[in-house]
Amino acid sequence: MDVREQLSSASKVVVKVGSSSLTTPAGTIDVDRVDALVDVLATRRRAGTQIVLVSSGAIAAGLGPLGLASRPRDLATQQAAASVGQGVLVARYTSSFARYGLRVGQVLLTADDMMRRAHHANAQRTLDRLLDLDIVPIVNENDTVATDEIRFGDNDRLAALVTHLIRADALVLLSDVDALYDGPPSRAGSRRLAEIRGPEDLVGVELGRSGGRVGTGGMITKVQAAKIATGAGVPVVLTAAAHAAQALAGADVGTFFHPGGRHPGTRLLWLAHAATGRGRLHLDAGAVEAVVTRRKSLLPAGVTSVEGEFAAGDPVDLCGPRGRVLARGLVNFDAGEIPELLGRSTKELAVTLGPEYERELIHRDDIVILESTS
Structure with missing residues (x-):
């Protein structure tokens, strides 16, 4: 079996989606985009695969209700926007998954939760139990109380750690860019990197940050997340949200990061990647x-x-x-x-x-x- 085709038979998958893939140009939640993503995930869930969705978008969802034109720069207003927007975001997912008779559960985490062993164990038990009860967990950083974490990685690192936490078979990172390229995708001559087998394949690759109004991540954080997951023995696919179905089916879309390590102990993983x-x-x-x-x-x-x-x-x-x-x-x-x-x-x-x-x-x-x- 081709390594990509393993995704088509994966029994447990973490899917991470960024703010820019869920919002309108004005920064509000795009109902059609959310429904399109849920169509893909719900179909896969009903086929027997357990799905955990790590979703950004709380701050973006709070911009409209608060009358903000763009993502605020100060932490207090970011936290206020997240507080308002998290309810909007989860309500949208609840309604969308309900079309398929599926229920969702909200799980808010910070890097501190992944770092402290008691919190870490509680998060693991909660996620495992939600999956046992046939619930689709919607995971997000707890931006209303996060400090340094709120500015890190647009949930990319969190998704990689959750992948290890629940012992998932694969991680799919959905972005507004369809793959990793060896240069800016808009630049003539930039080439899609279909596969990354190790650090040597990234030598000379230009990794830019997000240019969007509502997101915080970029290719740097996605590659870092892929490194965490593949280092723990989990394959990763990076592609656009529009290609989610093909990615989960093992098609040749986006960039496939080959797993390159064994599953390390959970404590060492969070100490290396979640702890500060x-x-x-x-x-x-x-x-x-x-x-x-x-x-x-x-x-x-x-x-x-x-x-x-x-x-x-x-x-x-x-x-x-x-x-x-x-x-x-x-x-x-x-x-x-x-x-x-x-x-x-x-x-x-x-x-x-x-x-x-x-x-x-x-x-x-x-x-x-x-x-x-x-």
């Missing part, structure tokens, strides 16, 4: 060798300085002597405790501070390598 370092630990050359090359735990003796405010259990970035972020891990101490520990052995710390200090700053099982030193 709350601070930094700067390592000497010996500690870099131990942690990055030999995959050892990080000990206080190998840390030269600490930056930021964080608590025990928070993710922190691990930097080499030149300041480059090489890894990320879950730290065992508060930021205020660490300066007293630096450069000292754990045995010495146990003698002077107590036995609870005879342990690593970060255990090797709680470290993910982000960049090789080679």
Whole structure:
């Protein structure tokens, strides 16, 4: 079977659609576009495939009711628009899927939910149960409370993480562009990239950002999302919303990203791609060798300085002597405790501070390598 044809038999698929694929030129929700997408997804759902839809559009849907001509720049107004627009968006999906006798359930997440293990497990249970109950989950970032997350990726990264969370067989990224090209699609001579087998196929490719009024993502974030999913062993198709049916059927449309990795542990995946370092630990050359090359735990003796405010259990970035972020891990101490520990052995710390200090700053099982030193 051709690798693309695997999509036609996939039993569980995540589909992500961007704001620009759902809205009119004026920025309001386009009923016909929503219905056209739902026609495709509902048909596939009734054929037996479980579908999770990651949908942008809440902020865009709120522009009209609030009398806004374009996407606001300030966070508070973005959050207000999302608050108004999320209800409009879900109501539209509810009505559209109802034409097929299907019900939907709203699931609002932030990157923080994917980062904290208790929230992560709750999200997984909720999505699994919704699918068991024959509900189509409509997932969106919780833009009404998100801070940094609201400006990241137009839900592309979230879709890739949800793909791993529910153990989906494929991820389909729908955009207003029909494929990834080696240059701007409008430029004469730009060539569609039908398949991406690895990073080498992206060398020299120009990845532009969104030029739309209502979206926030672009090809950069979609390629990043594809990297997350394929790195976890899941194939990805990137194409236009108008080609959704063909993509799900395994036709030669858009760009197909071949899976290139095994399914990693969920915790390491969210630590690498969902977590944001709350601070930094700067390592000497010996500690870099131990942690990055030999995959050892990080000990206080190998840390030269600490930056930021964080608590025990928070993710922190691990930097080499030149300041480059090489890894990320879950730290065992508060930021205020660490300066007293630096450069000292754990045995010495146990003698002077107590036995609870005879342990690593970060255990090797709680470290993910982000960049090789080679």
